[in-house]
Amino acid sequence: MERICYKKQSKMGLIIGLLVVVMSFIIFSGKVFADSDNIFVEDNANILTTEDKNYIKQINEEVFITLPGEPQYAVVTLKSLKGFDSIESYAEKKFKELGIGNKELNNGFLFVIAVEDREYRLETGYGVEEIITDSMKEDIVTSEATDLLQDEKYGASVMMISKNIEQLVKLKYSDLDSAKEMVVAEKERQEKIVKMIFIVVLFFFILAALVAIIYILSIMFIRKKLTKSYLAKELVGYIYIDKTNAILGATKGASKVNLSEAIAKKINRMPNKMKFLSNESDLKNYVAQFLLIDSLIQYCKQFKKEAPYNVSVYLDSKHLDTLKSELIPISSSFDYPVTVNPYLSDVEMLIVGDYVEIVTEKHRQSLKIAAKNKKFIETVSQQYASEKEKQLGRIDYKLIIALMVYYFLKDKDLSDPELLGQLTINEASLEKAYKFAKKRKKEIDSDQRQKALNDLTNMSLGNYYMHTMIWSSYNESSGGSSGGGSTFGGGSSGGGGFSGGW
Numbered sequence: 001m002e003r004i005c006y007k008k009q010s011k012m013g014l015i016i017g018l019l020v021v022v023m024s025f026i027i028f029s030g031k032v033f034a035d036s037d038n039i040f041v042e043d044n045a046n047i048l049t050t051e052d053k054n055y056i057k058q059i060n061e062e063v064f065i066t067l068p069g070e071p072q073y074a075v076v077t078l079k080s081l082k083g084f085d086s087i088e089s090y091a092e093k094k095f096k097e098l099g100i101g102n103k104e105l106n107n108g109f110l111f112v113i114a115v116e117d118r119e120y121r122l123e124t125g126y127g128v129e130e131i132i133t134d135s136m137k138e139d140i141v142t143s144e145a146t147d148l149l150q151d152e153k154y155g156a157s158v159m160m161i162s163k164n165i166e167q168l169v170k171l172k173y174s175d176l177d178s179a180k181e182m183v184v185a186e187k188e189r190q191e192k193i194v195k196m197i198f199i200v201v202l203f204f205f206i207l208a209a210l211v212a213i214i215y216i217l218s219i220m221f222i223r224k225k226l227t228k229s230y231l232a233k234e235l236v237g238y239i240y241i242d243k244t245n246a247i248l249g250a251t252k253g254a255s256k257v258n259l260s261e262a263i264a265k266k267i268n269r270m271p272n273k274m275k276f277l278s279n280e281s282d283l284k285n286y287v288a289q290f291l292l293i294d295s296l297i298q299y300c301k302q303f304k305k306e307a308p309y310n311v312s313v314y315l316d317s318k319h320l321d322t323l324k325s326e327l328i329p330i331s332s333s334f335d336y337p338v339t340v341n342p343y344l345s346d347v348e349m350l351i352v353g354d355y356v357e358i359v360t361e362k363h364r365q366s367l368k369i370a371a372k373n374k375k376f377i378e379t380v381s382q383q384y385a386s387e388k389e390k391q392l393g394r395i396d397y398k399l400i401i402a403l404m405v406y407y408f409l410k411d412k413d414l415s416d417p418e419l420l421g422q423l424t425i426n427e428a429s430l431e432k433a434y435k436f437a438k439k440r441k442k443e444i445d446s447d448q449r450q451k452a453l454n455d456l457t458n459m460s461l462g463n464y465y466m467h468t469m470i471w472s473s474y475n476e477s478s479g480g481s482s483g484g485g486s487t488f489g490g491g492s493s494g495g496g497g498f499s500g501g502w
Helices: 002-036 050-066 087-098 134-140 143-150 154-173 176-229 259-268 273-277 280-302 317-333 346-388 394-409 427-443 446-457
Strands: 041-043 072-078 108-114 119-125 236-241 253-258 493-501
Touching: 041 050, 050 072, 050 154, 072 087, 072 154, 087 108, 087 119, 087 493, 108 154, 134 154, 134 493, 143 154, 176 259, 176 273, 236 259, 236 280, 253 259, 259 273, 259 280, 273 280, 280 317, 280 346, 317 346, 346 394, 346 427, 394 427, 394 446
Parallel strands: 041 072, 072 108
Antiparallel strands: 108 119, 119 493, 236 253
């Protein structure tokens, strides 16, 4: 009998316990839902009562809503500013995030307090910077409010400050005519800004159009002179573009173009183009250079076995100047305006072929010297790095060595037989190279290190120089509260207001 009573009492206790939990959940949930319905308060520091939050909501929905432009006021409390540079930067960012005030009038106010940092900030929108200014700080954060903060009565202080803001805003808006004038003035200010932006954009558009028209007319004028005396208008040929231009759609390498148009564009960039155009001898020589390059590129394309390297090798000025000195002078005997490239004749192409053969052999020898020089630097760098690095993975270890090689050889002519004698390779220089490599490796994202290693290892030696690396290419750079009823209007912060502490 006693056992039965005990079981009944146990069941009754369990039921009562469950009821308590459920009631607590309902009460707690009710509080949460009540808070989520109030977009004007974010009490992260848990210093405000339900009555406090409701009062701030009433300021907006019962008082400010009756004022011209319907200004808005919000409060955010924080335990600390951890993760932010300053309370000013946090307040400005939060203001923009919430969009307090009317979007067109920017008439919002935001009060932020960071308890542990002992700081506060009143942030105001563009349109109400004159409503509350720095000079009104003592009228809002009074000595009594400061005393409450020092006594750690944070909620009471925030409410005193909020009520002071409420009274000041009401006072400023009490003169209905002046308040309406303020709203109209803000709208006019916004309209002036829009008009100014439109005028500036229109000005630059017209300026760009004028520049484009002048450019086109200039090209037409130069091209007309070229086609009248030097080149047939339809004559096409190859030019070499030494760098990629994504804006103009130009790709690095040999490209077939209309020669008169390409030459006109080059001349148009000259600072003394009119003087240059009036000199017949200089102009003939200039046109002849384009014709010579066209014949050289065509030879390289036709006889790939005799010209196994990239065409840029044969266009290198330290080689090409010799060919120019031999063939440019004969351009004076051409029958102008030329309808076909005279350098494509059998006699001139034989000279071009001899030139290509000589340059090919020179380049082959230069590559051998460059490889030998680079191999020596790789060996000494590897020996030094092996003593320093014991735990690195394969890619990181190879990257360190490649970066040390880059340190020593950047901007150096690897084809110079005397290069190694010009370099200082000792304990001190190796240590500097190693520190450089360690620093650069840290700047390269782990998932980009294989790419960086490949670029360093396969760096083009077409001109026997290691190119400058662009390190940034190896690393990544790369809303408001909601609730039932009221919403913020999308206002912007003007950076106005004031800050303080206690």
